[in-house]
Amino acid sequence: MNIKTPKKLIEVALPLDAINAAAAREKSIRHGHPSTLHLWWARRPLAAARAVIFAQMVNDPGYERHLGRGVNKEKAAVERERLFKIIEELVQWENTNNEEVLARAKAEIWKSWRETCELNKGHPEAVKLFNPEKLPGFHDPFAGGGALPLEAQRLGLESYASDLNPVAVTINKAMIEIPPKFAGRVPVGPEIAIDKGSKKRATRDAFEDWSGAQGLAEDVRRYGAWMREQAQQRIGHLYPQIEVTAEMIAERPDLAQYQGEKFTVIAWLWARTVKSPNPAFSHAEVPLAGTFILSSKAGKESYVEPVVDGDNYRFTVKVGTPAVGAKDGTKAAGRGANFRCVLSQTPISGDYIKEEGKAGRMGARLMAIVAEGPRGRFYIAPTSEHEVAPEHADPNWRPNGDIPTRMTGGNCTPYGMTTWGDLFTPRQLVALTTLSDLVQEAIPRVREDAIASGMIDDGLGLDQGGRGATAYAQAVGVYLSLSVDKATDYNSTLVTWSPTRDQAKTTFARQALPMVWDFAEINTFAGAAGDIAISIEGIVKAVPSTPRCQPGTVVQNDAQTQVISRDKVISTDPPYYDNIGYADLSDFFYVWLRRSLRPVFPNLYATLAVPKTDELVATPHRHGSKDKAEAFFLDGMTAAMHNLATQSHPGFPVTIYYAFKQSETKDEAGTSSTGWETFLAAVLKAGFALSGTWPMRTERESRAIGIGTNALASSIVLVCRPRASDALTISRREFIRELNATLPDALLDMTRGGINSPVAPVDLSQAIIGPGMEVFSKYSGVLEADGSRMSVRSALQLINRFIGEDDFDHDTQFCLAWFEQHGWAEGRYGDADVLARAKGTSVGGLSEAGVVESASGNLRLLKWAEMPRDWSPENDSRVPVWEALHQLIRALNQEGETAAGQLLARMPDKTAGITALTYRLYTLCERQGWAEEARAFNELQGAWTGIEQASQDAGHIGSQAALDI
Incomplete structure (x- = not known):
């Protein structure tokens, strides 16, 4: 169409640190957060959504250069920094509805829009596409939890949201459609x-x-x-209070202060039961308790103790240090549903429990009662009144529908809980x-x-x-x-009790419906969760x-066929391959919403369950095999992405989120996994070319490092534009040549800052995908030597090689290779000698350099804590980058940022190498699953700004490269 499209800020630069910090903080905010309207899985933080949409709509200050015009680079840099300041304010939770901050952001959006309209005012499509008096609308075709359309609306755009899932549609109506109306x-x-x-x-x-x-x-x-x-x-009579009686006090003297008082019950704690498999006790229903611990809080420890009397038993509650074995309840050693009979100690196998459950013979026995006292919650043994109170409940309705027999994360169906009403x-x-x-x-x-x-x-x-x-x-x-x-x-009966917090966990403590053996039945009138x-x-x-x-x-709509996106700004958060079965999970809520809202939204709630056939999730059990599921996902996502590529407003890039797990990076391809590759392939096959990728910390961090888990999962935000219709085909050799010309500078920019803040080591392997895939995706194809088209996986492998190809001194090259093979452990001296020669050094030289220790025919690398504290780089004739880095880590950990900065000032020529090696080592540790080893390198990068400032305060002017870090 020959439309002039200025590059947007998101295609050039972003203040990632500020966005990530705000997104991480937002995860701990509950009161007043729109996410508390209703549970949805894998929501994007509002801060990240707001920043992405703003940067997607605002022109980069250097856009005229991209249009072939001259531009003052210094002026563009100053303007870019001003826009960064707006984003840094915009993402703060306190500014979510700050009209002054929002007004400045909206003014920038309008300014860029009018600039774009002015550039295209002579175009025949200008009247339709570039009206300077009206912003384009916004659309998210995979609206899910609604964060993206909500933030587009907050930034002044008329917002459209669609999803195939009725629960998601209802959440979005509650967030963006009903309140303005x-x-x-x-x-x-x-x-x-x-x-x-x-x-x-x-x-x-x-x-x-x-x-x-x-x-x-x-x-x-x-x-x-x-x-x-x-x-x-x-129905209040079904939730009686608990009275502390003299009989209770006889067993629990600590309750004497409450004699005669009645307390509100917070929860009843039940253990599921089956008939004992021991023939002598087959008449008895014995408990399947995963734990007998009620509270593990210091000074408030409480636990259940079963009291066996012949062929019968009862539960009592004890306070103080738990008895031996209380932590495991009646659970037997080993994994799986293996228990032991509380009466005879006979093993109860998982297969037996499944048979009992399927036959409808699984019951429940009250273990303890949680009461709200004047000084907090306390626990009381079951009473006959509270054991029989639930028997008066006679429901006149129960939700129908089958729970999926296979579900990501496991489910409870093998134990006879097969319909939603069974929960x-x-x-x-x-x-x-x-x-x-x-x-x-x-x-x-x-x-x-x-x-x-x-x-x-x-x-x-x-x-x-x-x-x-x-x-x-x-x-x-x-x-x-x-x-x-x-x-x-x-x-539900899948709610568990948390002994560490003295409160119930939700049914969806994780994205699954796993079997729960001892569950908490909440008092819905207790004034608690x-x-x-x-x-x-x-x-x-x-x-x-x-x-x-x-x-x-x-509206409810299928992303593959919808036409709402026509001439709209698009930012979307599609399903992540097979990570979450949204439709299967949301049926739990759908059956209840349908009961209340079918008269309000008859079409939306017309079906008995959430539509699943067209849901773009690669679930093998739904499609017959893993290969068929992958093909379904690829074809469907390609159709959905093609829909966006052909309908999106030509004046803006499309932004697409992909929630990336660190566990997806542990193979030779670096940042690679079936889901990631398939998703990328769908985006490219749909006709998109990438103009940027941004790793954003949009997931909750449950641990500081969490290597090998999803604790540090990031989102990669793909910035896409439709690929040119006349895009060329190139050879593998030409592709590699262009990577060689592009990625070194991109990597340098990422690790040293450049126009952005430095990318954290944990995100580097994801960030480098951007410039690499930008090269790959702008061509209609890259041909291998045999004439076949290069796969996304092969392209990722080539791109990720660049993270480890820095040039280091010979001693450092040895240390890198040895560390990758042995970590901090010892290896044979002979092996070290061979490796040292191959790397152009010697074991003697390495010892002289102070980086290894050899004894008794073995050799190992020295850890940073073993480096001498009085080390002087000025007086050391052999200072490999490895030694400089680990001395810097030692100084940071033992003496703080100031001391580390002062040490850096004394070896300015090592700065670039230290930075490169830090990233290289972190990536290595991350792929090996070495959490502790990775921590030191990540912490050094996190403290780098303070170290650099301390270095400059110490009088280190340094090279331009050092200043750019």
């Missing part, structure tokens, strides 16, 4: 009293105004409180159905109150685009339904944090 409305429900410190105030006085979605949120609170009150009146106790079913019924009762009440308050009723519901009393009532009903769904996550009031309050705090201005539109 009813913004500024005064609440219509009867006022209730809310706690304000030591006082209670009417909700009329709780807020200064009802701007934005405050009024809508307040009605959710008011009608939610009515729902909870009604539910407690109807709930009768008491849980009564509670959840009662609350679900009350949603339907609340909606007409809201409508009547809305009309009484003066709201016009057009008779149209949300599904018909209504904006009157009927639609408003249904909108409140949507959030009440989501609150019931949130409570469901805490009210799982209480409907807690779920409602979370939603009430989240709704006002949604944007207040631009409208949003959400």
Whole structure:
């Protein structure tokens, strides 16, 4: 079309450190975060989404150079730094709804848009595509948890979201479609009293105004409180309090202070049971308890102790140091579902348990009761009243539908829990159905109150685009339904109790439905997690944090066939190959949402289960084999990506997230895995060329390093533009030649900063993909020597070689090779001698250099902690980069950043080599799974800014290369 498209900031530079820091911090924020509306798996942090969309829409200050014009590089650098400052403010959680910060970001978006419109005003498509008075719309065709369309809306774009999954569609409607539609409305429900410190105030006085979605949120609170009150009146008898009696105190003197008092039960802790396989005890149902530990908090230790009396047993609760074996419950040694009979110690095999479960003979026995006391939670042994209370529960409905028999992460179906209704106790079913019924009762009440308050009723519901009393009532009903769904996550028999935190974990503590042997049944009226009031309050705090201005539109649609993307800005977060079975998992919630919301969204909830046939996830059990699943994913993702390549607005690149796991890098190809390769192949096959890749720390860090786990998973953000229609085909040799010309400078820029902050070692193997795949993807094909097309895997292998091809001195080359073979362990002297000769050095020279120790026919590398503290680089005639690096690590760990900086100032010629070697060693350790070894190198890079500053303060001016680090 010959459209002039300025390069965007995201195609040139980003302040990665600021984005990553904000994204990591956001993961710990719960109150008021839109993610608390409802669980969704693998959400993108709002900070990352906001930064990416902003940088995707704003022109790079040097864009005129990309259009073949002259440009002042210094001026462009200053402008780029100004844009970085905007992003650094924009990503802070505190600025999520800061109108002043958002206004500056929007102004930059408009400025760039008008510049682009001016460049194309003579183009025949200009009137349609480049209207300087109206920004293009935004679309995410894999909307999922809704972070991307939400942040596009926050940045002033009219936002469109689509997804095949009805649960995702509902979440997105609650985030971007409903709040703007009813913004500024005064609440219509009867006022209730809310706690304000030591006082209670009417909700009329709780807020200064009802701007934005405050009024809508307040009605959710008011009608939610009515729902909870009604539910407690109807089924509260199923949740009795626990009274401390004299009989209890006889066994537990520590309870004497509570004699005669009644306490609210937080949870009932149950163990599943099966008939004993021992013929002598076959009449007895014995517990399958994974642990008897109730609380492991210091000073509050509590545990269950079974008391056996002939062919019977009971549970008692003890306080203090747990008895031997309490940690393992009745679990037998070894992995899997292997237990022992508490009466006879007879082994209970997993196969036996499965047979009992499938035959419907698995039961449950109450082990302990968790109560809320005046000084925290405490544990009480079961009583007859609380053992029989659940028997009064008689549910009149239970969710239908089969749980998938195979699921990523495992599931509970082999044990007879095959339908969604099997995951709930009768008491849980009564509670959840009662609350679900009350949603339907609340909606007409809201409508009547809305009309009484003066709201016009057009008779149209949300599904018909209504904006009157009927639609408003249904909108409140949507959030009440989501609150019931949130409570469901805490009210199933797959909920476990955390002894370290004295609280329940959710059903989805991880992305699976694994079997749980001892489970926590929550009191839904206890005022704790799982209480409907807690779920409602979370939603009430989240709704006002949604944007207040631009409208949003959400529809159910297949990404492969949708036409919503036409001439829109696109940023999307597709499924990650086989990592998460979204449709299988979300059926758990769908069956409950459908019960409440089918009258509101009849088309969206028409099916009995979430659509699965067209879901773009490579699940072998669904497609018959791993190869067929991969082919399905590749074909489907290619079609979806091609849809984006042909429909996206030509003035902007498309940004695509791929959640990358470190465990995907452990092979000879470096950053490579079946999922990653297949995804990349789909993107390229669809007609996209990459103009950048950015590693972003968008996942929760549960550990500092976590090598070999997904704890440090990153997202790679692919920046794509449609490949030129006349793209050439080149040979493998030409491709390698272009890589040789491109990647060294790119690697230098990444490790030394350049126009960006330095890329962390953990992200380097991902970041280098960008410039490498930019070369690969701009051609229609790269031909191997035999004429076949080069695969994505082969291209990745060639790209990743560059991370380890730095030129080091001979001693350092030996140390690298030896470290890769032996780590810090000893090896044979003879082997070391052969390797040293091959590397152009000698064992004697290495000893003289102070990097190895040899004795008794063996040799090993010296660790940084063994390096001499009084080392002087000025007086050392042989200073390999290896020694300089490890002395610097020693100084950092033993004396701090200042001392390390002062040491660096004394060896300025080693700076570039130290930096390169740090990255090389980190990558090596990461691929080997050496977490502790990797830590030192990662920490050095993390402290590099402070070390460099201390070096300069010590008088080190250094070379330009050192200043650019």
